[in-house]
Amino acid sequence: MASPMHQFEIHPVLTLPTVNVPGLGAIDLSINNSILSMMIAASIIVAFFALVTARAAVVPGRLQVIGEGIFSYIDDLATGIIGHEGRSFFPYVFSVFLFILVMNFLGLFLVFTATSQLAVTATMAVMTILLVLIVGFARNGANMYKLFVPAGVPWYMLILVTPIEFISFLLRPVTLALRLFGNMLGGHVALKVFAGFVVSLCALAATGGIATLGYAGAALSLGGVVALTSLEFLVAFLQAFVFAVLTCVYLNDVVNLGHHH
Amino acid sequence: MDPAAAKYIGAGLATLGMIGAGIGVGTIFSGFLQGATRNPSAAAGQFTNLILGAALTEALGILAFVLGLLILFS
Numbered sequence: 001m002a003s004p005m006h007q008f009e010i011h012p013v014l015t016l017p018t019v020n021v022p023g024l025g026a027i028d029l030s031i032n033n034s035i036l037s038m039m040i041a042a043s044i045i046v047a048f049f050a051l052v053t054a055r056a057a058v059v060p061g062r063l064q065v066i067g068e069g070i071f072s073y074i075d076d077l078a079t080g081i082i083g084h085e086g087r088s089f090f091p092y093v094f095s096v097f098l099f100i101l102v103m104n105f106l107g108l109f110l111v112f113t114a115t116s117q118l119a120v121t122a123t124m125a126v127m128t129i130l131l132v133l134i135v136g137f138a139r140n141g142a143n144m145y146k147l148f149v150p151a152g153v154p155w156y157m158l159i160l161v162t163p164i165e166f167i168s169f170l171l172r173p174v175t176l177a178l179r180l181f182g183n184m185l186g187g188h189v190a191l192k193v194f195a196g197f198v199v200s201l202c203a204l205a206a207t208g209g210i211a212t213l214g215y216a217g218a219a220l221s222l223g224g225v226v227a228l229t230s231l232e233f234l235v236a237f238l239q240a241f242v243f244a245v246l247t248c249v250y251l252n253d254v255v256n257l258g259h260h261h
Numbered sequence: 262m263d264p265a266a267a268k269y270i271g272a273g274l275a276t277l278g279m280i281g282a283g284i285g286v287g288t289i290f291s292g293f294l295q296g297a298t299r300n301p302s303a304a305a306g307q308f309t310n311l312i313l314g315a316a317l318t319e320a321l322g323i324l325a326f327v328l329g330l331l332i333l334f335s
Contacts, residue, residue: 179316179323181327182324182326183319186323241312242312242316246313
């Protein structure tokens, strides 16, 4: 039987020639299964919103209501956390949320989950943190140090609080990437392990004798697979939501630095 | 001790960190449910905070899980 980690292996789907880019060196343009599933996810999003807005009307039809529902859900989230300036960060939060959501859901339907690759989630996390840093320094300049020096804290506590705040700021991209990666990896490994129990217990039960009891265990783990799959659908949504919420929270820290709304 | 055996024992021990994350997430949801059953009208507005707290707590459990994988596969 294949190992539970076999499903996360990267293999080329379409081999393309290596291109030499001046200054960057040789770049392999081959399309592997990770890139393929990301492409499918992106095209699903584009196709869905093209379909939804194809016949946009003031009184929305059924499809348009779905699209507007997702739209206003994230809009409420961004403006609720960042305040009225959240509107300007809404496109980024919305894109990240949709992309991660569709990649997570695709992982449950296809054999490959793009978000179970640390490279993909780390890229997302680095993009978010770079946006936070750029927005923070552009808006606050040298006042960014206030991020690590909370107002109203006595000086003797700052000796303790500032290093903790600084380390937690440095850990933000790490935890952002690892949370999505770990949840997706762990969920899919658990699914595969339970599915493997069904096969191996059935094979054991087929030998006859007392081992026939193995069918009961196989039925139990088959039920476990079904239950875990439904749980994975919840996790797939929740992790995309959490990524969007944390992006908003980190942006809020630098947008509204020093004054709470 | 056989190094391969020590590796598996170490990976198993590393996942013990999830105990703390489990207790933490349980505490968060129990606190939310206690508050939500006392004042159900305020519960819907705190959903984002609930998920945020659970996600931040869960990250530590995920760190333990990734550490276990690192020990196992490197």
